[in-house]
Amino acid sequence: MVARIATVAFEGTQVLDIDVQVQMSAGVVSFNLVGLPDKAVAESRERVRAALFSLGLSLPAKRITVNLAPADVLKEGSHFDLPIALALLAGMGVLPLEEMQRYTALGELALDGVLSPVAGVLPAAVTAATRNRGLICPERNGGEAVWAGEIEVLAAPSLLAIINHFKGTQVLGRPTAQVQDIGDEVTPDLRDIKGQETAKRALEVAASGGHNLLMIGPPGSGKSMLASRLPGILPPLAADEALDVSMIHSLAGLLDEGRLLRRRPFRDPHHSASLPALVGGGLRAKPGEISLAHHGVLFLDELPEFQRATLEALRQPMETGRAVVSRANHHVTYPARVQLVAAMNPCRCGHLDDPERTCGRAPKCAMDYQSRISGPLFDRIDLHIDVPAVSAADLSLPPPREDSATVAARVAETRAIQTERYQRIAEESSKAQQPRTNAEADGELLERVAAPDAAGRALLTQAAEQLKLSARGYHRVLRVARTLADMAGSDAVVKSHVAEALGYRRIVLGK
Ligand SMILES: Nc1ncnc2c1ncn2[C@@H]1O[C@H](COP(=O)(O)OP(=O)(O)OP(=O)(O)O)[C@@H](O)[C@H]1O
Numbered sequence: 282m283v284a285r286i287a288t289v290a291f292e293g294t295q296v297l298d299i300d301v302q303v304q305m306s307a308g309v310v311s312f313n314l315v316g317l318p319d320k321a322v323a324e325s326r327e328r329v330r331a332a333l334f335s336l337g338l339s340l341p342a343k344r345i346t347v348n349l350a351p352a353d354v355l356k357e358g359s360h361f362d363l364p365i366a367l368a369l370l371a372g373m374g375v376l377p378l379e380e381m382q383r384y385t386a387l388g389e390l391a392l393d394g395v396l397s398p399v400a401g402v403l404p405a406a407v408t409a410a411t412r413n414r415g416l417i418c419p420e421r422n423g424g425e426a427v428w429a430g431e432i433e434v435l436a437a438p439s440l441l442a443i444i445n446h447f448k449g450t451q452v453l454g455r456p457t458a459q460v461q462d463i464g465d466e467v468t469p470d471l472r473d474i475k476g477q478e479t480a481k482r483a484l485e486v487a488a489s490g491g492h493n494l495l496m497i498g499p500p501g502s503g504k505s506m507l508a509s510r511l512p513g514i515l516p517p518l519a520a521d522e523a524l525d526v527s528m529i530h531s532l533a534g535l536l537d538e539g540r541l542l543r544r545r546p547f548r549d550p551h552h553s554a555s556l557p558a559l560v561g562g563g564l565r566a567k568p569g570e571i572s573l574a575h576h577g578v579l580f581l582d583e584l585p586e587f588q589r590a591t592l593e594a595l596r597q598p599m600e601t602g603r604a605v606v607s608r609a610n611h612h613v614t615y616p617a618r619v620q621l622v623a624a625m626n627p628c629r630c631g632h633l634d635d636p637e638r639t640c641g642r643a644p645k646c647a648m649d650y651q652s653r654i655s656g657p658l659f660d661r662i663d664l665h666i667d668v669p670a671v672s673a674a675d676l677s678l679p680p681p682r683e684d685s686a687t688v689a690a691r692v693a694e695t696r697a698i699q700t701e702r703y704q705r706i707a708e709e710s711s712k713a714q715q716p717r718t719n720a721e722a723d724g725e726l727l728e729r730v731a732a733p734d735a736a737g738r739a740l741l742t743q744a745a746e747q748l749k750l751s752a753r754g755y756h757r758v759l760r761v762a763r764t765l766a767d768m769a770g771s772d773a774v775v776k777s778h779v780a781e782a783l784g785y786r787r788i789v790l791g792k
């Protein structure tokens with residue numbers, strides 16, 4: 282007789298069905314785990330044995346084989362403890378054999394039978410819902426599991442609670458759905474920034490159209506300060522986006538008490554971050570910072586200090602919106618649609634534009650410093666701005682009147698215009714995926730939605746020739762001009778929009 286229960290394994294964001302099978306037969310007394318387990322899974326034998334012992338149960342004196350099928354999928358993580366224990370208990374007649382097959386289970390066991398939270402409960406619950414199964418998970422993951430919809434969720438504090446539930450002596454109620462609390466968190470406000478009007482305008486343009494932004498300026502001019510205020514002016518996550526991002530955070534084990542995210546993620550990895558930390562992967566495949574920032578902001582402060590290979594690896598995800606991670610014998614993918622915000626000093630000493638403070642090697646050192654970042658990466662950034670040092674006069678000004686909430690309201694309006702536009706286009710055309718923001722528009726679509734009027738086109742053509750704009754550079758100007766027109770509530774892209782957009786093109790340092 283074989284006792285079974287379903288569980289899952291993860292490959293990127295893909296959830297694979299795993300069948301835990303337990304057979305107890307006559308023979309030499311043993312307890313074996315087969316089916317390509319990694320170290321954490323192999324160790325679950327000991328945890329399961331100890332947890333059963335703590336309940337006063339011991340394993341039958343039989344030959345016990347636990348098989349995790351299919352055998353060719355590598356089983357990683359500690360969430361296999363619970364399904365193995367449940368299948369054993371079903372095999373021992375403690376739990377109802379037939380009924381257990383209606384559930385997907387995942388959770389880690391402590392030696393005393395208490396269930397510890399695990400990563401990936403939300404995606405597992407969503408998959409269980411499509412298979413018409415219930416879900417058994419640790420109590421602290423219950424808040425995320427119920428977001429999967431109309432499925433039965435048993436979120437138990439311990440193994441004993443599950444046994445009692447099936448015996449009917451202590452029924453586990455449905456957990457309540459948890460969401461991130463954004464009420465009382467203090468977020469930095471734009472009012473703290475004095476002067477820097479151009480930079481603030483660029484920040485609003487970036488937020489409005491979802492554009493990537495690069496800030497260049499001397500130390501202490503407020504670049505990091507500006508970047509940290511971007512999430513405060515971005516619109517909150519739409520329901521489908523919130524679920525998407527929360528799935529990734531769940532896989533990384535970062536969902537705080539199973540609360541669904543509501544605020545756009547803002548990730549600011551340190552420049553010493555390794556390639557797997559940024560793009561994903563590593564010993565156990567984990568989403569990287571670029572995926573954790575999905576639908577939000579990835580802020581790379583001190584851009585040239587990042588390792589070159591790490592930066593280059595960002596190019597492909599920035600283009601496709603997906604991070605592909607190579608594993609030993611296959612690839613896994615994670616979604617990675619981010620808005621990149623980067624900040625850098627113009628040169629190593631940081632004072633290139635200040636003749637009194639600049640070092641003796643300028644402007645050569647600026648070129649060296651800048652050359653650490655490849656042209657194609659610069660090319661993927663729509664907005665390039667100079668953030669000069671703030672003057673003492675600016676600093677003594679009273680705080681500006683406009684706060685983040687006011688700017689956020691304007692940004693939301695501009696975003697609504699874009700959503701409406703691209704939805705209309707999606708309905709007209711048969712293409713499945715349409716952009717949501719101007720920053721995602723490209724090629725033919727861009728030419729269609731952002732065609733400037735005659736004067737605007739004349740200016741653009743002239744600038745393209747004089748500045749030797751590449752095709753990508755040309756499109757970048759159009760894209761930003763479209764956002765500027767949307768911000769002004771104008772259907773047509775006119776000369777002034779093109780002129781402002783041209784101002785945000787790449788600044789070549791040291792020249
Ligand atoms: N425009 C400003 N208004 C008010 N305070 C400012 C402004 N700019 C800078 N500051 C002050 O200077 C500090 C340093 O700013 P910030 O860390 O943003 O500089 P930075 O441009 O990122 O410098 P670095 O290049 O060294 O990283 C801030 O914490 C803030 O106190």
Ligand SMILES: [Mg+2]
Binds near residue numbers: 504624
């Ligand atoms: Mg800084």
